[in-house]
Amino acid sequence: MTPTARSSSEEFRSGQTTLTGATVLVIGGAKNLGLAIARRASELGADVVIGARDLDTARRAAADIPGATGIRIDVTDEQTVEAAVAELGAVDHIVTTAAAHHNVPVAELDHQSVVTAFDAKVIGPLMLAKHFGPIIAPTGSMVLFSGVAAWHPQPGLSIMGITNGAVAFTVSHLAAELAPIRVNAVSPGIIDSGTWDGLPDADRSALFADTAQTNLAGRVGRPDDIVDAVAWLLTAGFVSGETIHVEGGARSV
Template structure:
């Protein structure tokens, strides 16, 4: 007697900060792997443009990660989810510690650390068993880099919570991916020539001999979301910068 095969429902994924860079590249990979993806950001036009570039069946949702009600509405619309990726970033408080603007650091903590934690806290109510939550932090959390005390504190606060969240939210898996210097729009605040010089000099000091691209990080995020035996871990994607700093 022929067995009737039941068609599996596609996985459901939500990418916060999905309108450019690492978030967009991750959304594209997840979509290509069969996940029904919603990308979330604050700017509707940027989200629409990202959806066009992804060129697939991607939903968009406009929401500020600091607005709890807006985040709730995103998950109310998606229903139970398998994968949540949190690429939310904010202003960077860069500078030597003695001169660091602590008010700017406070804003940075709010826009990245608190924002990411709020998304995770809301998402935890909607996760399917054995789903995954992946934070995107930054390599400055674990490196001694002059002028990067601010970004290090912001991402370090997230990374130190990963093991605890993995225990508390189990069987949902919780991990972080920690990118090094990646060539994305995040660096657009630097004048073009200065930016090019900075990226070129950084690439010359990396073991892999090139600067990172969004897809490099997205591939690791996609792996982490897919592998059911990974939780409570932080993955560095930095071209080997940790070997020399």
């Protein structure tokens, strides 16, 4: 009998549950990719904590994941980071998907919106490292989120590109400073994760079709593509200071 083919995610889930007993905090875990990451971490045996700016939102998302809990944490508000550290006491891994987009032409930039974008992608993770560093297990890690826009400059997307590019340097420096705690980033391409659901159907279809034509994989990304990469980084004990590109080869086109 010919064995039934399995997806990479099925193979990963059927392997060793290397997150068993670990506490994984997923900031931005109440929706879209963050929620998918939280669910996978739970499937791999982790005790999941979902962090969101609104506590009720975090708790509602956690209610759908066995054993998960919710906590209020806003990476742009250092006091909430400090409070989360005091409440949790110890964690093994942190994943943050936080972002604050400011996609306008340079001539229309708003100073505070630019600062908020850097808060979400760079300054916030630095504050996470500052306060959580002492309570992350030595075998633990942080996973930040960059994005393909950093490597594809386009008018109107400068702040997205610059902040995502800064994430790559952030993980390199934090990895050196927090060692042996590992710090890495995932850089997604265009992913059909729910993020684009607010677009009109025709615009979303056009975006996905263009994406499929302008990367080497010939398709738009799926949530499992990103979740698989994050799950691997959480368990890859010899990987630190790296940005893992999950964008179908879009940088090569």
